[in-house]
Amino acid sequence: MENGAGYGTVKRIIAGNGAFIALLVMLAIASAVYREFFTYSNMSNVLRQMSMVGLISVGMTLVILTAGIDLSVGATVAISAIIAAKLSSHGLIAPIVVPLLAGIAIGCANGLIVNNLKIVPFIATLAVQMAVRGVAYLLTDMRSIAVDRSAKTFIAIGRGYWLGVPIPVIVFLAVAAVVAFVCAKTSFGRSVYAIGGNEDAARMMGLRVKRDKLLCYAITGFLSAMAGVILCARLGAGQPVSGEGWEMDSIASVAIGGTLLAGGVGGIEKTICGVLIIGFIKNIINLQGDVNSYWQKIIMGIILLLVIIVQNKTFKKGTV
Amino acid sequence: MDDDYIIEMTNISKRFPGVVALDNVDFRIRKGEVHVLMGENGAGKSTLIKILTGIYKQDSGGMTFEGRPFEPSNALDVQRAGISTIYQEISLIPQLSVAENIFIGREFKNFGVIDWKITHKKSSDLLGELGIDIDVASPLGSYGTAIQQMVAIARAISIEARLVVMDEPTSSLDEDEVRVLFGVIRKLKSSGIAVLFISHRLGEVFEISDRITVLKDGALVGEYETISLTRGELISKMVGRDAASILEGAGARSEKAREQFVRASGITSGRRLCGLDVAIGKGEVVGLAGLLGSGRTEFARVLFGVDKYDSGQITVNGKQVRFRMPKDAIRSGFAFCSEDRKTEGIIPHLSVRENILIASLKKVSRFGIISKSKQNEVADQYIDKLKIKTPGREQSMMNLSGGNQQKAILARWLCVKPQLVIMDEPTRGIDIGAKREIEGLIRQMAEDGISVLLISSEFEELVRNCDRIEVIRDGANMKTLVGPQISEEGIIRAIAGSDAPRDES
Numbered sequence: 001m002e003n004g005a006g007y008g009t010v011k012r013i014i015a016g017n018g019a020f021i022a023l024l025v026m027l028a029i030a031s032a033v034y035r036e037f038f039t040y041s042n043m044s045n046v047l048r049q050m051s052m053v054g055l056i057s058v059g060m061t062l063v064i065l066t067a068g069i070d071l072s073v074g075a076t077v078a079i080s081a082i083i084a085a086k087l088s089s090h091g092l093i094a095p096i097v098v099p100l101l102a103g104i105a106i107g108c109a110n111g112l113i114v115n116n117l118k119i120v121p122f123i124a125t126l127a128v129q130m131a132v133r134g135v136a137y138l139l140t141d142m143r144s145i146a147v148d149r150s151a152k153t154f155i156a157i158g159r160g161y162w163l164g165v166p167i168p169v170i171v172f173l174a175v176a177a178v179v180a181f182v183c184a185k186t187s188f189g190r191s192v193y194a195i196g197g198n199e200d201a202a203r204m205m206g207l208r209v210k211r212d213k214l215l216c217y218a219i220t221g222f223l224s225a226m227a228g229v230i231l232c233a234r235l236g237a238g239q240p241v242s243g244e245g246w247e248m249d250s251i252a253s254v255a256i257g258g259t260l261l262a263g264g265v266g267g268i269e270k271t272i273c274g275v276l277i278i279g280f281i282k283n284i285i286n287l288q289g290d291v292n293s294y295w296q297k298i299i300m301g302i303i304l305l306l307v308i309i310v311q312n313k314t315f316k317k318g319t320v
Numbered sequence: 321m322d323d324d325y326i327i328e329m330t331n332i333s334k335r336f337p338g339v340v341a342l343d344n345v346d347f348r349i350r351k352g353e354v355h356v357l358m359g360e361n362g363a364g365k366s367t368l369i370k371i372l373t374g375i376y377k378q379d380s381g382g383m384t385f386e387g388r389p390f391e392p393s394n395a396l397d398v399q400r401a402g403i404s405t406i407y408q409e410i411s412l413i414p415q416l417s418v419a420e421n422i423f424i425g426r427e428f429k430n431f432g433v434i435d436w437k438i439t440h441k442k443s444s445d446l447l448g449e450l451g452i453d454i455d456v457a458s459p460l461g462s463y464g465t466a467i468q469q470m471v472a473i474a475r476a477i478s479i480e481a482r483l484v485v486m487d488e489p490t491s492s493l494d495e496d497e498v499r500v501l502f503g504v505i506r507k508l509k510s511s512g513i514a515v516l517f518i519s520h521r522l523g524e525v526f527e528i529s530d531r532i533t534v535l536k537d538g539a540l541v542g543e544y545e546t547i548s549l550t551r552g553e554l555i556s557k558m559v560g561r562d563a564a565s566i567l568e569g570a571g572a573r574s575e576k577a578r579e580q581f582v583r584a585s586g587i588t589s590g591r592r593l594c595g596l597d598v599a600i601g602k603g604e605v606v607g608l609a610g611l612l613g614s615g616r617t618e619f620a621r622v623l624f625g626v627d628k629y630d631s632g633q634i635t636v637n638g639k640q641v642r643f644r645m646p647k648d649a650i651r652s653g654f655a656f657c658s659e660d661r662k663t664e665g666i667i668p669h670l671s672v673r674e675n676i677l678i679a680s681l682k683k684v685s686r687f688g689i690i691s692k693s694k695q696n697e698v699a700d701q702y703i704d705k706l707k708i709k710t711p712g713r714e715q716s717m718m719n720l721s722g723g724n725q726q727k728a729i730l731a732r733w734l735c736v737k738p739q740l741v742i743m744d745e746p747t748r749g750i751d752i753g754a755k756r757e758i759e760g761l762i763r764q765m766a767e768d769g770i771s772v773l774l775i776s777s778e779f780e781e782l783v784r785n786c787d788r789i790e791v792i793r794d795g796a797n798m799k800t801l802v803g804p805q806i807s808e809e810g811i812i813r814a815i816a817g818s819d820a821p822r823d824e825s
Contacts, residue, residue, distance in 0.1 A: 185433045185434050186432060186433065186434060187424075187425065187427055187429070187432075187434065190416070190420055190424055190427070190434070191424070191425070193413070193415060193416055194413045194416060194420075194424055196415075197413035197414060197415040197416055198411065198412070198413045198414070200411060201411035201412055201413050202413065203394075203395060204375070204395050204405070204407060204411045205395065205411070205412075205424060205425055205475075206394075206395045206396035206398075206399040206400075206425050207396075207424065207425050208396070264413065264415040264416075265415050
């Protein structure tokens with residue numbers, strides 16, 4: 001109530017940056033134990049791998065902040081990768097812009113269903129996921145679509161470097177920085193938090209709840225398509241099964257970072273920590289070598305559970 | 321069209337499935353006046369306000385605002401037209417900072433980027449005018465209800481409005497805060513801004529308003545100059561009953577010696593409770609009088625095992641107990657009707673029957689299987705006994721009025737056959753008729769030998785119903801009032817501290 005200062009505040013600071021602290025601890029231990037961990041090749045490899053789920057997680061953070069969820073992101077990755085591959089012989093613009101537009105359209109569909117048909121986001125985006133995945137199968141007849149060999153510049157989106165940094169990583173960091181700024185410093189960003197905190201109140205305050213929710217889903221669709229384009233360029237192919245399970249990875253990244261699934265609390269910077277934690281865990285298990293890689297899932301499950309337990313303990317009293 | 325009026329609503333009707341919420345109601349507010357809308361729950365006040373503020377659309381009838389037709393389709397239209405609203409339930413966002421709650425949607429920006437410095441400065445200034453000095457960058461949720469309410473008020477007056485609508489703004493404020501609010505209302509009025517004010521507290525209505533509109537059962541009863549009415553007249557217009565029978569005392573309080581049931585002594589918990597003593601006899605109605613933040617709710621929660629305490633003892637029937645959770649308290653025969661009926665009391669989507677029986681399902685089960693017919697029987701019995709107004713036991717709880725929800729919660733606890741019922745603000749936001757019925761039920765419980773611990777910020781209500789009143793301040797006992805000592809003045813004097821704190825000997 002009035003002043004729960006002192007111990008509580010300290011606890012809240014730790015809880016508020018829990019993911020960041022965990023990340024630092026993990027980096028310190030990993031670089032001490034594995035000599036090849038902090039090498040250029042390992043780092044650029046890991047970061048490039050996680051940049052795609054990272055892009056999706058940035059959008060997912062917005063959706064989750066509004067107390068929503070988007071299960072269609074993985075299917076959007078597949079369809080945009082396929083579209084990009086099919087258009088790869090038509091210059092550089094088409095295989096980038098068309099998939100991105102498709103992603104925005106899928107995101108808008110999610111938003112419109114949630115807003116206007118008043119269907120809970122979980123079901124609405126699950127339905128969209130199934131439909132979009134189905135279209136991906138139909139378009140390819142379950143076969144991989146190869147990128148045109150002449151499309152060198154397009155391929156570079158997935159495989160190239162700029163100043164020694166993989167291009168996907170640059171795209172991810174730039175997007176994350178922009179969205180983090182939007183969240184903290186613009187009316188749209190604050191409205192996203194308000195909607196997740198109390199949607200009725202936000203509406204009564206005259207905020208444009210429907211428009212802003214629609215925008216969150218559209219941005220997520222757009223960023224998922226961006227991930228799809230990058231994936232296509234990296235693999236040199238668009239595959240109908242691409243991005244399967246990515247929705248769960250990105251939701252896990254958001255949650256591990258410390259954004260509340262109930263909405264209203266969290267942020268992009270937290271999600272970046274979450275994305276990095278998951279990426280490095282996978283990497284560490286690979287470096288260990290003698291551990292069966294199926295442990296990845298088990299370890300991530302345990303971490304996710306721990307994060308939620310800590311969140312519950314700290315937020316129960318913090319925010320009423 | 322008379323241009324004396326800022327808003328005129330004519331022949332407004334609104335139907336909901338099964339109910340006519342408003343039936344051809346005319347309502348108008350003059351420029352720069354303080355207008356009060358009164359009526360029992362279910363009279364249609366909230367519906368009227370919601371039409372005025374664009375949340376509902378009327379089925380028929382029209383509105384003009386400053387002489388021009390006014391057809392808002394959402395809250396933003398209303399805000400832009402120059403009407404700002406404080407809703408009954410605080411509609412702010414606890415996760416956001418105080419400053420954001422005041423200015424969200426209207427932030428101070430440079431090229432689309434929010435200028436936090438100015439936003440914070442303006443918020444501090446605004447709250448300063450309301451006599452509140454808090455950190456505006458902290459999350460709103462870290463402050464108590466009263467401060468949140470003041471923030472809602474700050475938001476409403478910061479929108480440069482021609483009309484400010486306040487739906488029961490005082491229900492969570494203490495005396496001093498109400499003073500400050502009234503100061504603000506007078507200031508608004510003197511600068512030509514009209515205020516529409518809804519309150520169930522008669523004293524406030526007569527103090528602040530210029531004119532009063534009374535609704536009853538969705539129809540207009542009349543529009544009156546405040547000075548032309550007496551309290552009694554106003555009440556009888558609202559309830560259509562003889563005023564005298566409403567305000568009379570709730571029967572003789574008995575002063576007979578009682579066997580002690582519960583005794584809490586030296587209860588200390590952080591800085592909120594500092595060695596509080598409260599004893600409750602069998603069949604006794606004990607009042608806990610104090611201002612918001614005095615520790616009255618905190619004590620109730622400790623007593624019911626919701627919150628932990630640092631030191632002190634609780635005995636039940638002479639035996640020492642230590643409740644670790646509400647379940648332990650329930651086992652000792654305690655029941656708790658919480659202050660916050662919306663979040664801690666009702667289960668909105670379940671039926672009235674299920675809400676009544678949820679705590680005593682074992683009683684209506686055989687071999688673990690719940691008997692429907694037994695449930696129906698018990699539910700009907702309480703609906704009848706407590707006069708819960710509902711189309712039937714299967715009605716969803718959320719469709720009942722506040723007073724009837726409160727009665728259903730009381731029924732839930734009576735089902736458990738409690739020995740002590742703790743009631744925290746049982747009549748908050750409830751109309752006079754239902755209030756009177758709940759007060760009757762309190763008396764009835766006491767006569768049946770059930771003890772009651774009553775917490776209310778309306779001292780009048782404590783005076784009418786309690787056998788004994790413990791006056792507390794800052795988590796400590798100030799004075800015990802018994803029998804003829806019990807009066808509103810006595811409570812106020814005890815809280816003000818002009819009486820020495822009770823002897824510790």
